[in-house]
Amino acid sequence: SRSINLAVIPGDGIGQEVVAEGLKVLSAVLPQDVKLETKEYDFGARRYHATGETLTDADLDELKRHDAILLGAIGDPGVPSGVLERGFLLKLRFAFDHHVNLRPSKLLPGVATPLAGQPEIDFVVVREGTEGPYTGNGGTIRKGTPHEVATEVSVNTAFGVERVVRDAFARAQARPRKKLTLVHKNNVLAFAGHLWTNVFNKVAEEYPDVTTDYIHVDAATIYLVTDPARFDVIVTDNLFGDIITDLAAAVSGGIGVAASGNINPGRAYPSMFEPVHGSAPDIAGQGKADPSATVLSVALLLRHLGHDAEAARIEDAVSADLAERGALPARSTSEIGDALAARVAG
Amino acid sequence: SRSINLAVIPGDGIGQEVVAEGLKVLSAVLPQDVKLETKEYDFGARRYHATGETLTDADLDELKRHDAILLGAIGDPGVPSGVLERGFLLKLRFAFDHHVNLRPSKLLPGVATPLAGQPEIDFVVVREGTEGPYTGNGGTIRKGTPHEVATEVSVNTAFGVERVVRDAFARAQARPRKKLTLVHKNNVLAFAGHLWTNVFNKVAEEYPDVTTDYIHVDAATIYLVTDPARFDVIVTDNLFGDIITDLAAAVSGGIGVAASGNINPGRAYPSMFEPVHGSAPDIAGQGKADPSATVLSVALLLRHLGHDAEAARIEDAVSADLAERGALPARSTSEIGDALAARVAG
Ligand SMILES: CC(C)[C@H](C(=O)O)[C@@H](O)C(=O)O
Ligand SMILES: CC(C)[C@H](C(=O)O)[C@@H](O)C(=O)O
Numbered sequence: 001s002r003s004i005n006l007a008v009i010p011g012d013g014i015g016q017e018v019v020a021e022g023l024k025v026l027s028a029v030l031p032q033d034v035k036l037e038t039k040e041y042d043f044g045a046r047r048y049h050a051t052g053e054t055l056t057d058a059d060l061d062e063l064k065r066h067d068a069i070l071l072g073a074i075g076d077p078g079v080p081s082g083v084l085e086r087g088f089l090l091k092l093r094f095a096f097d098h099h100v101n102l103r104p105s106k107l108l109p110g111v112a113t114p115l116a117g118q119p120e121i122d123f124v125v126v127r128e129g130t131e132g133p134y135t136g137n138g139g140t141i142r143k144g145t146p147h148e149v150a151t152e153v154s155v156n157t158a159f160g161v162e163r164v165v166r167d168a169f170a171r172a173q174a175r176p177r178k179k180l181t182l183v184h185k186n187n188v189l190a191f192a193g194h195l196w197t198n199v200f201n202k203v204a205e206e207y208p209d210v211t212t213d214y215i216h217v218d219a220a221t222i223y224l225v226t227d228p229a230r231f232d233v234i235v236t237d238n239l240f241g242d243i244i245t246d247l248a249a250a251v252s253g254g255i256g257v258a259a260s261g262n263i264n265p266g267r268a269y270p271s272m273f274e275p276v277h278g279s280a281p282d283i284a285g286q287g288k289a290d291p292s293a294t295v296l297s298v299a300l301l302l303r304h305l306g307h308d309a310e311a312a313r314i315e316d317a318v319s320a321d322l323a324e325r326g327a328l329p330a331r332s333t334s335e336i337g338d339a340l341a342a343r344v345a346g
Numbered sequence: 347s348r349s350i351n352l353a354v355i356p357g358d359g360i361g362q363e364v365v366a367e368g369l370k371v372l373s374a375v376l377p378q379d380v381k382l383e384t385k386e387y388d389f390g391a392r393r394y395h396a397t398g399e400t401l402t403d404a405d406l407d408e409l410k411r412h413d414a415i416l417l418g419a420i421g422d423p424g425v426p427s428g429v430l431e432r433g434f435l436l437k438l439r440f441a442f443d444h445h446v447n448l449r450p451s452k453l454l455p456g457v458a459t460p461l462a463g464q465p466e467i468d469f470v471v472v473r474e475g476t477e478g479p480y481t482g483n484g485g486t487i488r489k490g491t492p493h494e495v496a497t498e499v500s501v502n503t504a505f506g507v508e509r510v511v512r513d514a515f516a517r518a519q520a521r522p523r524k525k526l527t528l529v530h531k532n533n534v535l536a537f538a539g540h541l542w543t544n545v546f547n548k549v550a551e552e553y554p555d556v557t558t559d560y561i562h563v564d565a566a567t568i569y570l571v572t573d574p575a576r577f578d579v580i581v582t583d584n585l586f587g588d589i590i591t592d593l594a595a596a597v598s599g600g601i602g603v604a605a606s607g608n609i610n611p612g613r614a615y616p617s618m619f620e621p622v623h624g625s626a627p628d629i630a631g632q633g634k635a636d637p638s639a640t641v642l643s644v645a646l647l648l649r650h651l652g653h654d655a656e657a658a659r660i661e662d663a664v665s666a667d668l669a670e671r672g673a674l675p676a677r678s679t680s681e682i683g684d685a686l687a688a689r690v691a692g
Contacts, residue, residue: 085533114571116462133479133500138537144544148504150537154479158494185585187431191484191496198490218592225460225571225596239531243589246564250571 013279015072021337045076054087127241359625361418367683391422400433473587
């Protein structure tokens with residue numbers, strides 16, 4: 001479409017700074033005839049401290065009217081662990097049915113990795129976003145006593161697994177290598193494992209040109225550090241995806257460049273795009289944060305909305321910028337944003 | 347005690363070869379007056395193919411009579427995934443209440459790591475072994491239909507968490523750095539997370555000299571590749587422990603040197619010691635397997651039975667052997683075993 005109506009949630013800490021640069025690059029890349037409207041929301045620790053609210057039904061109604069959401073980072077040491085995670089981030093993922101959690105990992109030239117020998121890394125993790133152990137199912141009895149029992153229930157449905165598996169097959173088919181790996185732990189988690197494996201194998205029949213394999217999640221962490229080049233597209237459950245995408249971000253240049261999308265592929269609700277990193281209160285307000293992860297999240301956002309050429313221009317600009325960093329003196333958050341904006345405009 | 351009555355389960359594939367070397371080194375290290383009795387059992391794929399059995403009640407009664415169990419590796423591509431894992435490995439862990447799953451990670455001099463810059467790595471993971479998502483709790487309805495629902499229930503008890511947390515604190519206190527990190531995902535898995543965090547903080551009060559911290563499991567995978575030196579002792583749930591110990595093994599020299607113990611600390615049942623690696627059918631029978639992980643598992647076994655000096659002799663021998671490997675031509679499984687046996691005897 002020729003207009004983008006964007007909800008912007010800078011959030012806390014460095015969220016503010018990186019989102020400003022994301023918007024700068026977004027404005028610079030869009031052609032004249034695409035109208036960008038943005039509306040900012042103060043969700044996160046600030047709102048929580050002020051009102052005790054994290055995300056109300058009225059907030060969801062508001063957000064629903066936008067084409068997409070750009071989020072910086074949410075969190076603050078003053079808020080008890082879990083409150084914003086469950087009360088805002090997960091609530092939004094579930095309310096807007098963000099069942100495709102997309103996390104690309106690409107080690108760009110010039111970017112440092114903790115791995116020896118600068119391996120080739122270029123894969124995408126498609127993490128399920130609305131099921132598994134993330135549903136909040138479970139409970140506690142005899143809390144605080146020596147006889148306490150706490151359960152967590154991983155809920156997996158054929159409906160939920162099939163739609164994310166289909167999305168992953170389509171993404172794998174669109175890439176040159178056309179390879180899809182299912183990551184699970186089906187030798188131990190046999191109920192969920194059987195469902196995932198069965199659905200995966202069934203859908204695979206419709207994609208004869210996509211090569212498939214299966215790896216247990218524990219072994220997947222080994223390959224991510226010893227042979228990351230073996231991966232092209234990975235599809236996995238919500239919790240396994242949470243774990244392996246942090247590791248994937250770490251090996252492919254760190255969370256300074258890791259982007260993610262919480263996607264509703266059918267666009268029944270707006271999708272949300274955010275850097276993988278957190279609010280980093282220790283460096284907030286100092287212009288030290290790298291806005292690249294947010295800028296790359298903007299590229300995912302554009303691609304989701306059908307602006308593929310602009311998305312590619314942003315990705316190329318970030319690659320080029322990173323490749324030159326070694327030769328440049330350190331720059332501030334906004335200097336990096338300026339450089340990226342200049343590149344995409346140029 | 348001055349005798350060791352050992353159950354030996356070579357298992358499948360390279361299991362046979364590495365266990366032979368483990369026993370060779372064990373015999374060589376024991377003082378004359380310690381009587382070693384071993385009895386071999388054919389559990390694993392061989393037994394399964396022959397009889398359809400994995401581990402019967404009569405087998406458990408047999409195994410129970412021993413002081414400890416040494417296992418090579420179990421598994422064969424001819425056996426459906428999960429059958430031996432759940433029918434033998436997990437069944438034994440649960441039947442013998444192996445609630446402390448001990449997995450040390452130490453990057454020894456001369457050993458290759460996929461990480462750049464040869465970082466310092468010397469930590470121990472204490473993984474809970476009898477609870478969490480490993481209990482087999484859960485189920486499936488409408489199997490094979492588009493309306494299938496599969497659940498996996500993670501079961502966590504104050505009793506189960508407290509005993510493994512206490513074990514980890516004691517281990518941390520006995521190490522020079524005296525640091526213990528709890529790894530969980532308490533911002534999302536709030537029921538189990540609250541129990542773990544609460545018990546951890548309560549027991550911490552009894553160990554004022556142990557420094558403690560908490561990290562989410564996703565962040566832990568980042569630190570394992572960017573700053574593994576930050577870890578001393580880690581205590582974690584069964585599934586998180588499964589995942590991070592494979593990664594830990596990968597960064598600290600690979601599964602060729604990763605040892606583990608499935609321990610019942612009160613010795614109500616025999617504990618089981620095994621290399622982290624699998625049966626590796628692709629290289630079985632060729633003398634290519636590295637027996638070091640099994641030999642280091644024998645050291646854990648000896649320490650569990652109170653033979654600390656002999657355990658240390660084995661660990662020193664493996665260190666010395668690994669340090670010299672770069673300068674030596676490749677050796678076979680039994681040549682490495684011979685070299686280690688000579689070192690510990692000498
Ligand atoms: C903050 C937390 C709820 C979240 C998750 O576990 O999904 C985060 O780790 C992520 O990966 O986006
Ligand atoms: C084989 C499997 C059941 C086992 C586990 O998941 O515990 C293995 O991965 C391990 O870590 O010992």
